[in-house]
Amino acid sequence: xxxxxxxxxxxxxxxxxxxxxxxxxxxxxxxxxxxxxxxxxxxxxxxxxxxxxxxxxxxxxxxxxxxxxxxxxxxxxxxxxxxxxxxxxxxxxxxxxxxxxxxxxxxxxxxxxxxxxx
Amino acid sequence: xxxxxxxxxxxxxxxxxxxxxxxxxxxxxxxxxxxxxxxxxxxxxxxxxxxxxxxxxxxxxxxxxxxxxxxxxxxxxxxxxxxxxxxxxxxxxxxxxxxxxxxxxxxxxxxxx
Numbered sequence: 001x002x003x004x005x006x007x008x009x010x011x012x013x014x015x016x017x018x019x020x021x022x023x024x025x026x027x028x029x030x031x032x033x034x035x036x037x038x039x040x041x042x043x044x045x046x047x048x049x050x051x052x053x054x055x056x057x058x059x060x061x062x063x064x065x066x067x068x069x070x071x072x073x074x075x076x077x078x079x080x081x082x083x084x085x086x087x088x089x090x091x092x093x094x095x096x097x098x099x100x101x102x103x104x105x106x107x108x109x110x111x112x113x114x115x116x117x118x
Numbered sequence: 119x120x121x122x123x124x125x126x127x128x129x130x131x132x133x134x135x136x137x138x139x140x141x142x143x144x145x146x147x148x149x150x151x152x153x154x155x156x157x158x159x160x161x162x163x164x165x166x167x168x169x170x171x172x173x174x175x176x177x178x179x180x181x182x183x184x185x186x187x188x189x190x191x192x193x194x195x196x197x198x199x200x201x202x203x204x205x206x207x208x209x210x211x212x213x214x215x216x217x218x219x220x221x222x223x224x225x226x227x228x229x230x231x
Contacts, residue, residue: 009158035219045208045222052217091160097216103168104149104212105176106220108160 002027004094006109013082014117021077021112023092029053032096034068034075035106039089051075082116089113120144124209124223131199131230139194139226141209147221148214150192151176152184154205155225161208167192168214199230 003026013019025034036048049059051068059066063083067076079086093106125140141150149168153161153176163176165184173184181203183195192211196203206227210220 004160031216033217037222043206044224045210047219047221050217050219095216103166103174104214104216104218104220105151105163105166106161106210108162110158110160 002029002094002096002107004092004107004109006090006092006112008112009110010113010115012115012117015084016081017116018078018080019082019114019116021079021090021092021114023075023077023109025073025075025092025094027094027096029096032094035093035095036066036075036077037091037093039091039111041088045091048077079114082114084116084118087114087116122209122211122221122223124207124226126226127224128227129229131196131228133199133201133230135199136195136197137199138196139207139209139228141192141194141211141223143190143192143209143211143221145211145213145221146189147211148189149212150186151210151220152182152192152194153208153210154178154203155208156205164194164207201230204228204230 005024032053034051038046065078089111091111092109122143151166152164167173167186170189185193209223212218212220
């Protein structure tokens with residue numbers, strides 16, 4: 001069975017602070033994808049990034065960066081110089097191939113509510 | 119740039135009433151999904167479909183039925199609504215290649231009184 005844990009329920013920071021959102025996953029499959037989605041106060045779910053299990057390169061996109069470590073089964077997300085517009089719920093999710101039968105079903109973490117104060 | 123469109127956006131039902139949520143996607147995606155989102159629980163998969171005419175159960179299918187008569191549409195039905203089905207419902211779609219992300223609609227907020 002797959003499981004995704006986001007231990008931080010809520011995080012509150014002041015604008016311009018750096019913040020890291022933690023994500024730990026469990027799976028027995030060797031081939032899988034990890035995702036981060038953002039849910040702003042308006043409610044829609046926005047895809048941020050995808051990482052496959054064979055690519056442990058960190059990625060940076062503007063103020064966002066992701067650190068994937070298979071050794072600790074973690075896929076953490078860092079926002080540098082946070083802004084008020086970053087306030088949202090952030091979800092980490094896992095998709096495995098399970099022998100080609102999982103059909104891309106996503107297992108979501110519980111989400112982390114990030115509030116950035118001006 | 120419609121993407122995934124959910125109808126309606128809000129609905130209030132009385133216990134025992136029935137209704138259908140509609141999901142339409144214009145990206146020619148093969149796979150479609152229905153999730154529910156409840157506080158502190160993330161999103162949980164209700165049902166999914168890997169093609170026209172096929173559906174399968176997800177993690178929390180009880181009390182729901184689905185149909186996919188056309189590739190672009192995925193319907194979620196509640197035959198006899200219960201207060202426990204008060205939730206925000208999201209539809210998603212994606213291409214069948216394993217590495218593709220799911221694209222989500224804006225959600226339907228459903229309250230059962």
